[in-house]
Amino acid sequence: MDDFAVVCRGLTKTFDGEIPAVYDLDLEVREGEILALLGPSGCGKTTTLRLIAGFIRPDAGEIAIAGRMVAGGGRFVPPEKRGVGMVFQEHALFPHLTAAENIAFGLDGKDSSRQIAYLLRLTGLERFGDRYPHELSGGERQRVALARALATKPVLILLDEPFSNLDADRRAQVREDVRAILKATGSTAVFVTHDQEEALFLGDRLAVMDRGRIVQTGAPDEIFHTPQTRFVAEFIGSTDFLPGVVREDGVETEIGLLDQRLDLPPGTEVEVAVRFDDVVFEQSEAGESMVLARHFKGAYNIYRLRLPSGRLLHAMKAHTELIRPGTPVRIRLEPGHPLACYHLGQAVANRK
Ligand code: ATP
Numbered sequence: 001m002d003d004f005a006v007v008c009r010g011l012t013k014t015f016d017g018e019i020p021a022v023y024d025l026d027l028e029v030r031e032g033e034i035l036a037l038l039g040p041s042g043c044g045k046t047t048t049l050r051l052i053a054g055f056i057r058p059d060a061g062e063i064a065i066a067g068r069m070v071a072g073g074g075r076f077v078p079p080e081k082r083g084v085g086m087v088f089q090e091h092a093l094f095p096h097l098t099a100a101e102n103i104a105f106g107l108d109g110k111d112s113s114r115q116i117a118y119l120l121r122l123t124g125l126e127r128f129g130d131r132y133p134h135e136l137s138g139g140e141r142q143r144v145a146l147a148r149a150l151a152t153k154p155v156l157i158l159l160d161e162p163f164s165n166l167d168a169d170r171r172a173q174v175r176e177d178v179r180a181i182l183k184a185t186g187s188t189a190v191f192v193t194h195d196q197e198e199a200l201f202l203g204d205r206l207a208v209m210d211r212g213r214i215v216q217t218g219a220p221d222e223i224f225h226t227p228q229t230r231f232v233a234e235f236i237g238s239t240d241f242l243p244g245v246v247r248e249d250g251v252e253t254e255i256g257l258l259d260q261r262l263d264l265p266p267g268t269e270v271e272v273a274v275r276f277d278d279v280v281f282e283q284s285e286a287g288e289s290m291v292l293a294r295h296f297k298g299a300y301n302i303y304r305l306r307l308p309s310g311r312l313l314h315a316m317k318a319h320t321e322l323i324r325p326g327t328p329v330r331i332r333l334e335p336g337h338p339l340a341c342y343h344l345g346q347a348v349a350n351r352k
Helices: 045-053 099-106 113-122 138-151 168-184 196-202 220-225 230-235
Strands: 004-013 022-030 034-038 060-065 068-072 084-087 156-160 189-193 205-210 213-218 240-247 250-253 256-258 269-274 279-283 289-296 300-306 312-318 328-333 341-343
Touching: 004 045, 022 045, 022 213, 034 045, 034 168, 034 196, 045 060, 045 084, 045 156, 045 189, 084 138, 099 113, 099 138, 113 138, 138 156, 138 168, 168 196, 189 196, 196 220, 205 220, 205 230, 213 220, 213 230, 230 240, 230 269, 240 312, 250 269, 256 328, 279 300, 279 312, 289 328
Parallel strands: 034 189, 034 205, 084 156, 156 189
Antiparallel strands: 004 022, 004 060, 060 068, 205 213, 240 250, 240 269, 250 256, 269 341, 279 328, 289 300, 300 312
């Protein structure tokens, strides 16, 4: 267990109901790694984080932090003895203490002016040490909270939806800052989010959760391009699913043949995961599909298209090419890479 900063084995926690919030969960976090726990509301992300922090006891399973068993086998190390720093979404700063004093609180009263100066510099807050929380922006408060969590030199930082209180335009900058600070300090971090874009940007690795379990872990591009289940594909990256039938030479769909040979017998029904950049369409009087709506995204537009079957599919085009709703169009798949295909909800391998 000691090559990892965190190891969870068979973690299970049930609150009042019969359905466990976390069930038989295995998780490993490498030293220096930022791991994003991602999943829909109620899937057990925060419960997992709180189990690791020691705020709640598991019903079953084990947790080791930096090679030391902190829960399981009759042992339970309390949160303050786990060497873990926490950053919450509401920052939890003391309103009557300045930024520097808030950070000093993390240092437990030790003489620490050099350490505070270092942490203020690290988090880009040199000029704000004397300010009170209400005199700081949301992003600055978030950096104070991170500096306070880092002050104790924890072996692990846990962040629970750390950016959800920030405006959309500020979030991007703050998460870049936070990632840079975590990397500069070589910190190991686990953070919880339901925002896939945030997870893809911030995580070195992602762990996708569904109903108390981790269903897939991997690097961001691996999770994005090869979701192992339909659930993961649906959760990551605005995916449409197109029914298809396996043929010797590809997968037959209602908008043509996908040039991809699957490792399934011909005639098997599958679902093809299609994202808006995998589809090409053009205006055509003879087209059997139709543009229903256009969503302006700035540099490009996303079009909602109705296929001959009535099924909906989304596709993008550069902002320079406008097509009106109501226009008949012809659509084809042109992904330029293999598409993920699913049979009974599970990813299908391509034929070698
Ligand atoms: P969200 O993204 O909405 O914060 P989450 O994935 O973090 O969700 P959890 O907060 O871990 O989900 O909750 C998982 C399940 O456990 C939910 O069904 C929730 O209602 C339940 N739960 C969490 N904490 C408690 C508690 N203290 N008492 C009873 N049930 C709880």
